[in-house]
Amino acid sequence: MLKKLLPILLIMVMITGCDESRDTTKYEDTNFGITFNYPDHWVVTEKYGAPLWLIVSTTDYKPAEGLNGPGVMLFGFKPKDMELVNKWLEDAQTNYNNGAELTKSKANLGGLESIKYETEVFEEEGSKGKAIYYVIEEPEMSFMVQFPYSVDEVHKEDMKRIEDILQSIKFTKD
Numbered sequence: 001m002l003k004k005l006l007p008i009l010l011i012m013v014m015i016t017g018c019d020e021s022r023d024t025t026k027y028e029d030t031n032f033g034i035t036f037n038y039p040d041h042w043v044v045t046e047k048y049g050a051p052l053w054l055i056v057s058t059t060d061y062k063p064a065e066g067l068n069g070p071g072v073m074l075f076g077f078k079p080k081d082m083e084l085v086n087k088w089l090e091d092a093q094t095n096y097n098n099g100a101e102l103t104k105s106k107a108n109l110g111g112l113e114s115i116k117y118e119t120e121v122f123e124e125e126g127s128k129g130k131a132i133y134y135v136i137e138e139p140e141m142s143f144m145v146q147f148p149y150s151v152d153e154v155h156k157e158d159m160k161r162i163e164d165i166l167q168s169i170k171f172t173k174d
Contacts, residue, residue, distance in 0.1 A: 024164075027054075032076045033173035034110070039161050042071075050084070052076030052143075056165060058158070070158035072147040072165055078140060085135055085144045089117060092131050096122050102133075109134045109145065110169040118149075127152050134166070145169075 024037040027044055032052040038044065045061040047053040055061035057071025075084065093102055096119040107116040117133040129150040136143040147162055 024168075027056075028172075029054075030172070032078065033171055034074075034076065035168075035170050035172055036165055037168040038165050042161070050075055051078050070148070070150070070155065070162060072145060072162055074143075074145050076141060076143045080137065080139060080142045082137060082142050085137075085142055088144065088146060089133060089135070092117070092119055092133065096120075096131050107134060109136060109143075109166065110171045112136050112138065112143075112171060114143075121151055127155075129155075 023040055025040050026035060026037050028035045029052055034052065036056075038056050042056055042058055043060050045055040045057070047055065047061075052074060053076075054074045055071060056074070058069040061071070075088075077084070089102065093099060098120075100120070102117040102119060105116045105118075107114050114134045114136045117135065119131045121128055121130050127150055129148050129152070132147055132149045134145040145166065149162070150159060
């Protein structure tokens, strides 16, 4: 019986592994030293003005239109520069949190200790969500991930994809 089941189980494992690799694409920036996986049908838009400024979303990012649909913005600075990061956090506090302090907790991002900042749940254009920021402040760099997090059931799959992107982040050099 086991001999008959073994080939079937082996095929199922191979198919599952293949589906996972076909579903994602690896992004690598050797200059900044970061890699992550993102869904094949999403787009990475590279911006300049910082050593690393990426928008990973379901559509091409157009500055005049902002982020349309779910997505993640990644900012990296070498050497450490918290000026822009602090500006984004202040804007979140003012624009989404009615001036109240953002909720802070410790988190791990790419193997490094980070601080996770969250706004309260707010409603915008008929959807409920919050803004979430992961911030790493190291002597040699600062890094921030920012994304809107929807609490609406309809966006549950997109939020899972964002969490998968975050979990796949790895810093490849110091």
